[in-house]
Amino acid sequence: MLFDSTVRKETARSFGLAFVVILTIVVTMLLVRSLGMAAKGSVAPQHVLLSLGYLTLAQLPVMLSLSLFVAVVMSLGRMYKESEMTIWFASGLGLSRFIRPVLATAWPVILVVALLMTIVWPWSNNSSAQLRQQFEQRSDLSRVAPGQFQTSNDGSRVFFIERDPTNEAAARNVFIMSNSEHLESVTTSAQGSLVTQNDQRLLVLEHGQRNDVDTRNGDKSVARFDRYLVTVDDGVMRSSDTRPPKTLSTFELLANRSKPNDGELAYRFGMILGCVNLVLLGIGISATNPRRASNWNLLFALLAFIVYFNLINLTQSWVVNGKYALGSSLLGLHGLAFVVNMLLLAWRDMGNRFSLPWKRVPPSPPAPPPAAPPPPAAPIIAPALGTPLSMQNPTTPGVPV
Known part of the structure; x- marks a missing residue:
């Protein structure tokens, strides 16, 4: 159609x-x-x-x-x-x-x-x-691009590393700055590696030192280490059961x-x-x-x-x-x-015939009744043809009879 x-x-x-x-x-x-x-x-x-x-x-x-x-x-x-x-x-x-x-x-x-x-x-x-x-469950180390400073997921640590592109778990020349409630720490190390223990991912640093500053009184401390463990991510192997x-x-x-x-x-x-x-x-x-x-x-x-x-x-x-x-x-x-x-x-x-009460058009007043027709006029009789003019209007003055 x-x-x-x-x-x-x-x-x-x-x-x-x-x-x-x-x-x-x-x-x-x-x-x-x-x-x-x-x-x-x-x-x-x-x-x-x-x-x-x-x-x-x-x-x-x-x-x-x-x-x-x-x-x-x-x-x-x-x-x-x-x-x-x-x-x-x-x-x-x-x-x-x-x-x-x-x-x-x-x-x-x-x-x-x-x-x-x-x-x-x-x-x-x-x-x-x-x-x-x-992406969120990736470790902090895997988030860091080699040669760049980058913040961890929770914002409490700043990383700088040189990572071997052929081995994602290995790192060298590691720099970590962490902030806690009353302590600022700067950790440096020549090399490190990633290990997983008890559903935790750890960064193992070797041959480095750690500088701590107490923000309350300004005390400083320096510690050297041959092996140091840093928690990179908690529970990375866990998966949420609730969706x-x-x-x-x-x-x-x-x-x-x-x-x-x-x-x-x-x-x-x-x-x-x-x-x-x-x-x-x-x-x-x-x-x-x-x-x-x-x-x-x-x-x-x-x-x-x-x-x-x-x-x-x-x-x-x-x-x-x-x-x-x-x-x-x-x-x-x-x-x-x-x-x-x-x-x-x-x-x-329905052609919008149903409208709201306040929008309805008021009805028009009724039309007046039609007037009575006028009475008919008397018929006019025309004079017959051939009638003399003197016979048509005998009372007209000035006209001879």
């Missing part, structure tokens, strides 16, 4: 344009965030692009939902501005008739959002967390029901249901006046998306805190949004 194909093509074209713009903006912001994490030492510099990919996959459902919502508002809004809607309405089609072609275009995107939220979202979060955890809910798969969340897990399920299912409600909302709020030069519908759409997205996050926190259950939170928010969308479409189909 011409109507369905026109709406589908227009919506698909607008979706592609909106997605490219939103993806460019979000990837730029995530790149700045990844570079900031690398500068702070949370991510290895060589893993910046990998971290950017994980973050982009995690934010892809939000970008797809927003792009689809904006595409519906843009395509239908353009049809209103160019009076195409007037033609469709004059043909006997209501606004609710647009649901079928719009959903025919949107259902692949909704399916992709569902797969991303149930499968890709936990995998990307887990991979990103493991990437940061592996955050956002890194767990959907099946694990369903198998292990708890308040944090239910909150994560509320967010994942809420994003899927929210994508459907946003499509219906876009059909309802796309109406505009073609005589008006400015179009505020796109701005209202962005504000509606921000509010809806924040409500999904708020619902997640409510479920985690135990204020609402998983089913009631999903039904309360998304069910209410669905009812509002249906009422908005019905209001548009």
Whole structure:
């Protein structure tokens, strides 16, 4: 049908344009965030692009939902501005008739959002967390580049070493400056090596000395050693058994029901249901006046998306805190949004005949009754042809009889 194909093509074209713009903006912001994490030492510099990919996959459902919502508002809004809607309405089609072609275009995107939220979202979060955890669990010595001063992970020590590139566990010309509560120490050594004992990684220094300064009274002490052990990292061999809910798969969340897990399920299912409600909302709020030069519908759409997205996050926190259950939170928010969308479409189909009490136009006064028709005039009889002029008007003065 011409109507369905026109709406589908227009919506698909607008979706592609909106997605490219939103993806460019979000990837730029995530790149700045990844570079900031690398500068702070949370991510290895060589893993910046990998971290950017994980973050982009995690934010892809939000970008797809927003792009689809904006595409519906843009395509239908353009049809209103160019009076195409007037033609469709004059043909006997209501606004609710647009649901079928719009959903025919949107259902692949909704399916992709569902797969991303149930499968890709936990995998990307887990991979990103493991990437940061592996870098954080690296020893302080492995963080240091040869010939450069660098601070340890906790900020209490400063290292300078010359490390053999062929042997990561070996070091030479080691300089370590450490600060404690009342003590400043400077340790130098000709060579050192890394060993692991009792889940601790130790730096073994050989043939060096240590200078200590007491910051309370200024006392100094010097100690020479042939062998000295420095704790580089505590518990590097340990792995945390507790994982955050956002890194767990959907099946694990369903198998292990708890308040944090239910909150994560509320967010994942809420994003899927929210994508459907946003499509219906876009059909309802796309109406505009073609005589008006400015179009505020796109701005209202962005504000509606921000509010809806924040409500999904708020619902997640409510479920985690135990204020609402998983089913009631999903039904309360998304069910209410669905009812509002249906009422908005019905209001548009009724031609805005139902308005608010303070915006109703007062009825016009009744028209006065029509006046009685005037009485008919007496008929005028024309004189017969051939009558003498003197006989036509005998009383006219000055005319002879």
